[in-house]
Amino acid sequence: MLTRFRLMFRSTAVRLSGLYILLFAICAAFLVFYVTAMSERILAQQTRDNLVQEVSDIQRAFDRGGLNGMLRIMERRARQPGANLYVVAGPNGEIVAGNVASLQPGVLDEQGWTRFPFSYRPFSEAGSGREHMAIANVVVMDNGLRVMIGRDLGEPGRFRGIVRRALMVALTIMGIGALFIWFGIGRNALKRIDRMSGASQKIMAGDLSQRLPVGRSGDEFDRLSESLNAMLGRIERLNEGLRQVSDNIAHDLKTPLTRLRNKAADALNEDDAAHRRVALEGIIAESDQLIRTFNALLMISRVEAGSIVAEMSDIDLSAISADSCELYEPAAEEAGLTLETAIEPGLKIRGNRELIGQAMFNLLDNAIKYSAGSKGEPTLRVVLSADAESVRLSVCDNGPGVPPDKRGEVVKRFVRLDASRSKPGTGLGLSLVEAVMELHGGALVLAATHPEDAEAPGLTATMVFPVRRP
């Protein structure tokens, strides 16, 4: 329980609440003191006004009826409930008449308002030791008599006490209520965070399929959980992809490595120098192929990591297309294929010339490799065109094509269709093209060149570049 409590006080919600309570209390205290001070001032003013009125009444009674008239009025007034204090004293300060038994000495010495509240003992309580506080106005008559009219301060003091008590009670209730509410919120938040950290610990332990709990209220916590869950989903997918890739890599590298090992063993057993030389050359060729595979893999991951964005420049896609066709034309001819081109001149895009060149080479490589000797028309077509939305560079062949359901597969690393396994290649060509297109914000679209032809539908691989907005 104590640890829970300590934990709670470590939580942001509770700390903030504490701060708010403190601020609120300070404001409330200020308010209370301000209100009581103001009401006290107003009450005091009223008392003074009342006393001034009384003094002038008494003065008038004296003028009209002499000492007797004045005393009569004073006596009558003194009997009323909650009456003022009335004192008539001789020139030496001895009390002659009034409703006060004794006064603090010196009160009657000066004419006018008493400078400070003074103590007195009312007549009714002459025997007790209790003293009351009062303020008064003293008038010195022509005959030397002193008349004092005053007001007990017990009343304003009591009022002040009532106001303060009421405010204090209200404040305490508010404070306790706030504490309870904040306690509830803090505890609730704490519980939900506990649940979240529980789930994330499971995830850290390796169970990427775990998800954070999402409530129904759609509040900040739920939104946080939802975004974290989306992130986890992406991580899980990436992780799955990575696992698959490394599985494939392990599998696809094992084969050539085994071949390499066998060749080395053969070379070791070869006695004839010429034969051994041939075997060793085979080993080198095999190693070179492995190096190529590694280079291609590295290239793809560099492109996918997007580390080449800084290298983008304005490039002439028409020139790249024409160059690659020129480069591949003899190879196509050697394979018995005619290379036709329809290249719109002067099309520029923002991109990396090396990467697009290599992507284009890969597509042409594939087209030549797979359509050589196929039943279709021995023609390759390279088409570069543009419209308002995109610049499209297509390599169309009349080979066996890729079945629609396999088109998503063949762009993955090391994926090769069964029919193509006999042909040379790393299974990485289209993966690189796809990665390059993704880097350029475009896409690689695979389609059939002649969808109606079941024998040789052909493959049209199109690099779709988005048109740059000015």
Add this chain to the structure above:
Amino acid sequence: METSTRPDLSESDGAKRPADAMVSHMKILVIEDDLEAAAYMTKAFREAGIVADHASDGDSGLFMGTENSYDVMVIDRMLPRRDGLSVISELRKRGVNTPVLILSALGQVDDRVTGLRAGGDDYLPKPYAFSELLARVEVLGRRKGAPEQDMGYRVGDLELDRLSHEVRRAGKEIPLQPREFRLLEYLMKNAGQVVTRTMLLEHVWDYHFDPQTNVIDVHVSRLRSKIERDFDKPLLKTIRGAGYMIKDEA
């Protein structure tokens, strides 16, 4: 080891290395911190007739490169004490203009540009085939001794005129496509030396990667048929496992 690094000799040629005469006294410096790779490299270079010194960190490499005179330096980018690019720029600052080939395992495609900007002359990403490294080092080493010819090149009875863009063999003009001309020009500029397919793609087509397929070979064989078809003596040789070489076998 020689066969594995330079599997370039057909049986009929005998054991004599065709490029020996050109590179017999080449002396190079290898700055590489991976001792195993460096030992393999220096041994392979020695077997190819190249004297290779080795430095294992940037500071000692810089010292050796400044104190001794080399024909080529092979510098790894990632070095302890002082990185490869800083070694190159410091060498250039001290007036050492020895051609430098940069080896790099860094995963950035713009490495080549950065490396060449720092003063390197050629760039080879790891992993590489040793035949590729050897061919490039030989070309760099010769570049130092022989300045570029303005007028043209001559190999045996084959002449290439850089001004008129004409190619003649035994006085007879051979018509070539512009790209074939550039291909031949690069081969003849490096006559007697192995030129790899990657080097051809770099210098003739200006793309910097491993072509992986036979596209370059088809271009070369077309060129070969044009310059050799009507003549007895072959000039353009295929060096198996490495590349091509144009040479007059006198």
